[in-house]
Amino acid sequence: MGVGVKDDPRLDAIRNLELEAVADRELFSRITHLASTTLGCPIALLSVVEKDRQWFLGRTGIDLSETAIADSFCAVCVLDEGPLLIGDAREDPRLSDSALVTGAPFIRSYIGVPVRGDDGVVLGALCGISPEPGAFRPDQIAPLAMLAELAEQSITLHARTRALSLANGALRQSSLIFSQAERAANVGSWRVDLATRQLHWSDQVYAINGLPPSHVPKIEDALALYVPGDRAMVKSRMEGVIRDGRPFTFEASVLRPDGEARRIRVVGERVDVDGKPDSIAGIVLDCTEEHLRNVALKRAAERDRLTGLYNRASFDRRLAAAMQRVEKEPVTVALLDLDGFKDVNDTLGHLVGDRVLETIAAQLQQRIAPGMFLARWGGDEFAMLFPPTTTLAEVTAFLEALLAHLAEMPPLESTHVRIGATCGLARMTTSASSEEIMRRADLALYRGKELGRGSVVCWDSQIEARQCQRQRAIALLRSALDGRRAMAAYQPIVELASGQVVSVEALLRIRDEQGRLLEASEVFAALLDPELSRRVSRVMLDQVVNDGPALLALFGQDTRIGLNLSDADLRRGDYVQHLIDVIDDSPLSPANITIEVTETMLLDASGYLHTSLATLDQCGFTICLDDFGTGFSSLTHLRAFPISKVKIDRDFIAAIQQDHQSRLIIQAIVQMGHSLGLRVVVEGVETEEQALFLRGVGCRHVQGYLYGRPMLLPDLQARFASPPPASRRRLA
DSSP: OOOOOOOSHHHHHHHHHTGGGOSOOHHHHHHHHHHHHHHTOSEEEEEEEOSSEEEEEEEESOOOOEEEGGGOSHHHHHHHTSOEEESOGGGOTTTTTOHHHHSTTOOOEEEEEEEEOTTSOEEEEEEEEESSTTOOOGGGHHHHHHHHHHHHHHHHHHHHTTSHHHHHHHHHHHHHHHHHHHHHHTEEEEEEETTTTEEEEOHHHHHHHTOOTTOOOOHHHHHHHBOHHHHHHHHHHHHHHHHHOOOEEEEEEEEOTTSOEEEEEEEEEEEEETTEEEEEEEEEEEOHHHHHHHHHHHHHHHBOTTTOSBOHHHHHHHHHHHHTTTTTSOEEEEEEEEETHHHHHHHHOHHHHHHHHHHHHHHHHHHOOTTOEEEEEETTEEEEEEOTTSOHHHHHHHHHHHHHHHHHSOOOTTSOOOOEEEEEEEEEOSOOOHHHHHHHHHHHHHHHHHHOTTOEEEOOHHHHHHHHHHHHHHHHHHHHHHTTOEEEEEEEEEETTTOOEEEEEEEEEEEOTTOOEEEGGGGHHHHTSHHHHHHHHHHHHHHHHHHHHHHHHHHOTTOEEEEEOOHHHHTOHHHHHHHHHHHHTSSOOGGGEEEEEEHHHHTTOOHHHHHHHHHHHHTTOEEEEEEETSSSOHHHHHHHSOOOEEEEOHHHHHTTTTOHHHHHHHHHHHHHHHHTTOEEEEEOOOSHHHHHHHHHTTOOEEESTTTOOOBOHHHHHHHSOSOOOSOOSSOO
């Protein structure tokens, strides 16, 4: 809405001062110029507010000479007789429909302070204006008020020019206030006489440059204060204003004699006398703190706080720019993921984890090739964008050397932590989104984790096909779990000497929506998903508890039921406790349950995994190492973990007819297991010939199709319906 100003003695004071009769308004325009520079805004005005209009005694950045009072921001300031700060005029009901808001100059932000006459009557306001909302801060009111005081003194000076005896005193006072304003705003003035090439500085320019006022500056000395990288630009701007007469503004860095660097903003323009260039004059603003804030904000927006590397947002911007040129220049990216980093956080804490990330980031920064762009992608992942001239073979060789270097790094400080990494690589030459190439790199990384950590894998169509297969498996398994179509089938483990069933292994089976019974192998890819794997483990545990009494009734009270647990289960202490609680509340006891883990799970075993297995062992559960002999450090595992049973992988027994070495391996493992007090089961026994061989090498327990395929409980009961002995001497 519009703003009205009451007719009062204030208007008489304006008329009596005869301000509109001031012919030379340069001083007032210098004040508005200084206000514009101090506030960092494009427009500054010194207004005189009358009854029906406001007009401008000084102005910078706008050609308007007056406006209607209904559109006046300064009238509000005059009415309030105090400072006025508006963050967004569109939201101020007093001014939202002003023509200066809805039209040029499209005012959004305003800051103003009253300007008073010698008798204290408010005449108008000194203000700054910006088309950007939120451009001003409350702490800028004080410097503006000092400039307003300068304007007041200048108005007073005008009023007293009729009395020469008072004019000189007013000028001296005005000059003093001007100097005070310079110091308060850290702004100084300068002038170069073009005829004599003499340079003149105000006291504040000396202070900004760290020089004493007694120093007589020369143009060459002033130019030498700028850092070398800015000197050519400064010289060019000076020559340009002399030649073309165009005002300039620039920012540059100066180095004081004491070595301190400062950032300054310089404004200058040519002054002509009688139509000829006479001098160059302007101001210098020390904007060091503002510059440092902007640098800090820019770094915070672009850099990762912990490692100092570029962050994901910066990488995304750089990659998006590269993908714009992908049909002309190939784009190659890599994702590097640290192996075993989660274990570091889980066992040693996040502070140690942060030190590991800092160390790895520093190593990567030191080893990247020129032209590469390195960023922390998130968590323990790092992303790299390679120059388009780098071949895929060169990228692969670089990454393999990088992973080898990380693997050979000594333990970090006193933590005994060794960190390796796996890389996924993707390269595109056809138009696509940034998200697509990073998705491919992520798939390649996932494949690298499957194949064995420490590898470099490049995306190809086979990886994509595996991903599609995995997604189908996930959908199938999730549907079965949601529809309660997941269940346990049981495969018997038999004592060779008696042929009696002494244990069973619970194996996952699901029914699809057509009613077909599917094996776990058909959804194996989905079981690599930790969330689904944990859901399956809980379903299998519930099934075993429900079927347990029937199994014990079928095979005897000492029967053990094998339950396969995943890495995701054992890394969560809540599942282990859940397992213990469920068995305690069931007809079964821990002695009836065998916990089967694979050797792959133990390769990078964390303290939590070891603790989980130890807890289960102490509670009376049997810990079994499945697929024994296929890993890399089996004997170490037997010593490091509470393992009391091993199952020899089916691949060995399948090869005994063609491979004499497999026969020797089975015999050695059986004998070693017995000597260590371990129970040994051979998996995959399908023929009488295999069973005969196993009896000959002293194997006591077997599992395989020769003795029964995995069966649902009703089928198992139908096949083994004869009453079992009350107890058995040897348990598997």
